[in-house]
Amino acid sequence: MVRPMFGVESEYAIAGVNGREPMRHDDLANRLVRVARRQLTHLPDAFSSWGVFLANGARFYIDCGFHPEMTTPECTTPWELARYIKAGERTLERLAEEVQAEAGAATEIMCFRCNVEYSGTGSTWGCHESYLHRADPASLPEQLIPHLVTRVIYSGAGGFNPLVNWPEFCVAPRLLHIQRAISGDSTGNRGIFHTKNESLAGDGYNRLHILCGESLCSETAIVLKIGTTALVTAMAEEGLKPGAGLRLESPIEALHAVSSDVTCKRKLKLARGGEATAIEIQRRLLELAERNREVLPPWADGICALWRLTLGQLEGAPDSVATVLDWAIKHRLFQDRAARRGISVQRSAFLSSIIQRLNAALADIGVQSRGVRLSSLLAPESPVPQQVARIEKDLAAEKLSWDDLDHFLNLRDELYQIDTRFGQIGPRGIFTELDRRGVLDHKVAAIDQVEVAMDEPPALGRARLRGEAIRRLSGQGQAVCGWMSVTGPDGRKLDLSDPFAAVEVWSGPTAPPDDEGAPPHLAGDLASDIPTRPEGTHDFIAQRAYQLWQARGRPRGSPEVDWLEAVRELRGGEPAGDPPGDSGRLRQMRIALRGRYDRLRTRAQGPPETTQGPHR
Amino acid sequence: MRQRERQDNRPPSGGGGDSGGGLDHLREQANRFLAAGDEAINHALADSDSEAFLRANRQHGGE
Numbered sequence: 001m002v003r004p005m006f007g008v009e010s011e012y013a014i015a016g017v018n019g020r021e022p023m024r025h026d027d028l029a030n031r032l033v034r035v036a037r038r039q040l041t042h043l044p045d046a047f048s049s050w051g052v053f054l055a056n057g058a059r060f061y062i063d064c065g066f067h068p069e070m071t072t073p074e075c076t077t078p079w080e081l082a083r084y085i086k087a088g089e090r091t092l093e094r095l096a097e098e099v100q101a102e103a104g105a106a107t108e109i110m111c112f113r114c115n116v117e118y119s120g121t122g123s124t125w126g127c128h129e130s131y132l133h134r135a136d137p138a139s140l141p142e143q144l145i146p147h148l149v150t151r152v153i154y155s156g157a158g159g160f161n162p163l164v165n166w167p168e169f170c171v172a173p174r175l176l177h178i179q180r181a182i183s184g185d186s187t188g189n190r191g192i193f194h195t196k197n198e199s200l201a202g203d204g205y206n207r208l209h210i211l212c213g214e215s216l217c218s219e220t221a222i223v224l225k226i227g228t229t230a231l232v233t234a235m236a237e238e239g240l241k242p243g244a245g246l247r248l249e250s251p252i253e254a255l256h257a258v259s260s261d262v263t264c265k266r267k268l269k270l271a272r273g274g275e276a277t278a279i280e281i282q283r284r285l286l287e288l289a290e291r292n293r294e295v296l297p298p299w300a301d302g303i304c305a306l307w308r309l310t311l312g313q314l315e316g317a318p319d320s321v322a323t324v325l326d327w328a329i330k331h332r333l334f335q336d337r338a339a340r341r342g343i344s345v346q347r348s349a350f351l352s353s354i355i356q357r358l359n360a361a362l363a364d365i366g367v368q369s370r371g372v373r374l375s376s377l378l379a380p381e382s383p384v385p386q387q388v389a390r391i392e393k394d395l396a397a398e399k400l401s402w403d404d405l406d407h408f409l410n411l412r413d414e415l416y417q418i419d420t421r422f423g424q425i426g427p428r429g430i431f432t433e434l435d436r437r438g439v440l441d442h443k444v445a446a447i448d449q450v451e452v453a454m455d456e457p458p459a460l461g462r463a464r465l466r467g468e469a470i471r472r473l474s475g476q477g478q479a480v481c482g483w484m485s486v487t488g489p490d491g492r493k494l495d496l497s498d499p500f501a502a503v504e505v506w507s508g509p510t511a512p513p514d515d516e517g518a519p520p521h522l523a524g525d526l527a528s529d530i531p532t533r534p535e536g537t538h539d540f541i542a543q544r545a546y547q548l549w550q551a552r553g554r555p556r557g558s559p560e561v562d563w564l565e566a567v568r569e570l571r572g573g574e575p576a577g578d579p580p581g582d583s584g585r586l587r588q589m590r591i592a593l594r595g596r597y598d599r600l601r602t603r604a605q606g607p608p609e610t611t612q613g614p615h616r
Numbered sequence: 617m618r619q620r621e622r623q624d625n626r627p628p629s630g631g632g633g634d635s636g637g638g639l640d641h642l643r644e645q646a647n648r649f650l651a652a653g654d655e656a657i658n659h660a661l662a663d664s665d666s667e668a669f670l671r672a673n674r675q676h677g678g679e
Contacts, residue, residue, distance in 0.1 A: 015673045022672040112673075119674040319642070323649055332646075333653045340654065413666035420673060421660040433656035439649045 001295055002234040005132040005461060005499050006078075006226060008085055009071040010215050011063060011125040012092060012425065013112040018103065025066035028109065031099045032068055036060055039098060040091070041455070041474045046482035049565060053481035055455055055471045057463030058088055064187075067125060068092060068111065073463030074132075074499060077299045078227035079446040080458055082219055087453035089113070093426045113215035113423040115174040116162040118416040120370040124162075124174050126186075127215040131208040131230055132201065132499055135237040140208060141182050141193040143236035146246035147229065147285055148192050148212055149255045150278035153264045154310050155225035157214035158327030159419045161260070165359065165370055166352035167412045169334060171327045172259040174214050181251040186211060192251055200483045202497035208233055212255070217423055217431040218326050218442035224310060227303035228282075231289045231296060238295045242288055246281055247271040262331055264314050279315050286311065306444070323441040329431070330422060334415055341411045350398060351408040354391055361387035374406055462496040465504050469494050 014032075016023035029050070036042065036052055040060075045051030051061025057073030070088035075081035092111055100109040116124050133140075156172035163176055170176065183191025192212050199207045210229065216222050235242040248254045249269040257266050258278045267275035276284075286307050293300055313320045321328040338348060358377060359369040361384040382388050395401060422430045434440050457467030469486040473479040477489035486494040492508030495501070 013673065017672060110673075117670075117673065119670055121674060319646075322646075332649070333657070336650045336653060337657065410666070413670060414661070417661060417664070417666040417669050418657055420669075421657075424660070428660055430653075430656045430660050433659060434649075434652055437652045437656070439645075439652045 001297065002133070002237050003076075003500065004230045004234055004297055005074050005076055006081060006230055007072045007074050007130050008081060008226070009069060009126070009128045009130075010085065010088065010113065011067050011069045011127070012089075012215075013114050013117065013125055013420075014066075014068055014096070014110070015112075016099075016103075016107060016109045019106045023107075023109075028099070029062040029066040029068070031102070032095050033062060035095050035098045035102070039095070041471055043470045043473060043479050043481035043486065046480040046485075046487070053466065053470055054091070055457070055467050055474070056084070056087060056453060057457035057467040057470075058084065058091075059483075060088075060091070065123065068095075073457055073467065074461050075458050075463070076460050077297075078223045078230065078303060079299075079444065081226050082222045082444070082447045083450055083453045084458070085222060086447065086450045089425050090450060091454050096425070110428075111425040112420055113217070113425065114420045115157050115214045115423075116159060116177075117420075118160065118162055120165070122162070122177070124177055125215065126174075126211060127213045128186075129208075129210040129213055129226065129229065131210070131233045132199075133206050133208055133233050133237050134204060135206065135233070137195075137197045137206050137208075140233075140236055141195075142247060143241060143243035144208070144229075144232060145181060145192055145251050146243050146248060146281055147232045148210065149248060149251055149258060149268075150281040151225060151228060152255070152258045153278045153282065153314055154321075154325055155213060155216065155221055156259065156325075156327040157216055157423075158325075158330035160416065164356075166355040167334075167348070167415050168260075168352065169262065169331060170260045171262060171264075172214055175212055175255055175259040178212050178255060179252065192255055201499045205499060214326075215423065216326050217429075218324060218329070218440075219444040219447050220306065220310065220442045221325050223303070223444050223447070224306060227299070228285070228307055231300055231303060232285055234296055235285075235288060235292065238292070240288060240292055240295075242285055245270075245272065246276070246284060262327075264318070279311055282307075282311055323439060325442070326431075329434070329440065329442075330419065333418070333422075333430075337415060337418065338411060341407070341414075343408060343411055347400075348408070351400075351405055354395065354405055355409075357387065357391055358384070374402070374409060378402055460500070460502075462499055462501045465494065465501055466496055469504070 014025065014028050016028050033050055033052075040052065041055040042052035042060075045053055045059065045061055048061050051059060053059050059071040061069055061071075063069045070085075070092060072081060072084035072088060075084055096109040096111050100107050103109070113127075114125060115127070152172045152175060156170075157174065158169075158171060159173035161168040161170050161176055162173050178190050178192055180189055180191040182193045182195060183189050184195040185191070186194065186196065190211050194209050194211045196209045197206050198209075199205045201207070213225060216225065232242045247270065249271045254268040257268060258264075261278075264279055265277050267277055268281070269275055286304060289296060289300060289307075290304050293304070310321070310324075313324070318328070322332040323329060335345070338344075343351075362369045362372060365383055367383060376382070377384060377388055392402070395404070418430065421428070424430070424432075426432065427436075431440075435442075457464045466481065466486060469488075470481060473486065473488055478487075478491075479489045480487050482496075484495075484497050486496065488494070488506070488508075490509050492506045495505050495507060
């Protein structure tokens with residue numbers, strides 16, 4: 001019988017306003033890290049100066065783009081994992097509250113689990129899942145992809161298509177950014193199946209790393225997403241071939257179809273011929289799990305029951321999930337909001353088609369439509385006067401005017417804001433408020449004691465050892481923590497390479513400072529290749545940032561992460577960002593040196609990616 | 617209304633109702649949900665300009 005273990009990394013959007021002025025994201029990130037270090041029992045992160053490991057075994061850090069990220073400790077049941085996701089969010093909420101209290105009454109700090117954003121930058125916030133397994137990694141894509149594509153019917157976050165500028169509802173907006181069936185890339189050209197296999201565990205273990213998921217609010221959706229995927233992975237590990245006969249002719253087309261289909265009834269083409277709906281494919285997987293319970297973990301019964309119940313609801317009475325699943329809750333709320341604003345589904349479709357025609361007219365003359373105001377199109381010097389005249393006639397034929405389109409655009413922005421606010425962390429979040437009012441049916445038994453989980457690690461596995469060591473060593477000199485080890489202040493190491501370790505095994509006393517806590521490629525590069533430090537010079541920061549970027553696998557986008565890390569090292573370990581009194585000098589240095597750093601990167605991999613464009 | 621906890625095969629409250637009473641119950645439940653949703657949204661959006669909100673939340677980077 002397999003022994004599943006899994007965890008989730010959740011990225012959150014953060015925003016702050018001071019009075020009416022937006023706060024800088026690097027400033028917010030710095031403040032969060034400072035508060036975390038001051039208030040939480042922790043050890044510094046062996047990987048990143050922007051991160052800490054917490055007493056519950058979790059990791060909190062700042063990722064590229066200066067957004068906070070919480071990684072749960074390793075868990076052994078879906079309910080436990082859901083509890084730790086909630087615990088991480090409550091911790092983030094407390095940190096944000098503290099930052100807000102420090103910054104003064106005119107400041108508001110907001111954190112969102114929002115998956116996508118709608119201003120056209122193409123940014124997304126990931127929710128990555130990791131599943132420990134011992135299967136042959138090469139065998140997994142075929143076995144997992146049918147499940148990953150079709151689980152969307154209960155694991156979709158709901159929202160609007162972020163690739164267009166009219167309000168087109170979809171079941172899983174972030175998944176519309178997925179462009180490949182299989183990929184090793186995690187920040188662009190993402191795949192349904194991610195081939196990264198950095199086990200973060202000892203020999204014999206692999207880690208399935210799934211990118212094509214979304215952050216969720218509903219407990220039912222979270223538990224189902226994790227539980228079913230863990231079961232399908234376990235079935236693959238047991239050689240049950242869960243993907244047999246379910247191979248999709250075009251996984252990407254199928255993913256986008258399921259992600260856009262609120263009926264869940266669209267037929268997907270199978271590679272062997274024939275078609276099946278997402279519900280039918282999920283039923284096949286469920287039945288396979290039910291027939292093989294003896295080789296699945298004891299908790300499989302509970303997941304199968306919830307799985308069966310939810311598929312039945314989706315098939316027979318879709319309205320009944322409108323208080324259960326994230327996407328369905330949003331769908332009902334958005335439709336109601338539009339109706340309250342006097343926009344029927346039909347009118348919405350018609351006005352959306354008008355926006356598409358204006359987009360096409362602008363595209364014909366080489367103008368990007370995002371950011372173009374309607375008033376400028378209607379002005380005497382309109383760049384597309386003929387098209388405007390034609391559309392005006394079509395509007396009049398429907399007894400509509402430009403004011404109606406303007407009203408519709410306002411509704412669109414309002415819906416985008418509602419979607420973002422739906423998953424806002426804390427009491428202002430719309431989901432939280434609906435839950436408080438008792439009108440949702442998403443709760444799952446056994447996701448309780450979230451406050452306890454903020455401080456206590458899971459009962460089983462290495463997360464418990466990690467958490468206990470952190471509690472003992474917090475605040476002690478040079479102690480640091482990684483996923484696979486804890487290094488004490490005396491250099492002794494706690495080996496956590498066994499994910500199911502139950503007893504602390506320390507070695508040392510003078511283990512080298514840069515060994516297995518970091519991934520091998522990082523350890524070598526970072527330890528050995530630091531240039532002789534010409535402190536405070538341009539070259540040091542530029543070269544060091546370049547090395548850090550290489551060590552991160554040369555990801556596209558977000559060069560500031562490496563840049564600020566290099567600045568931090570230059571300062572001798574202080575968090576990056578501009579400290580009081582130093583901001584002018586550093587900012588000048590950053591501007592002056594950025595060109596050199598970008599040139600180095602350009603030589604290695606072409607120009608750094610901008611934040612514009614829909615495919616980040 | 618108390619939150620329903622889901623870990624077994626119980627049908628959703630009202631979900632299996634096919635009588636007139638069941639439909640009324642569903643309708644009432646849906647109306648209560650929508651009224652609560654409207655209030656929650658109005659509370660969340662109080663005094664905010666959606667266009668300005670989206671501009672302030674424009675992200676740089678992210679995954």
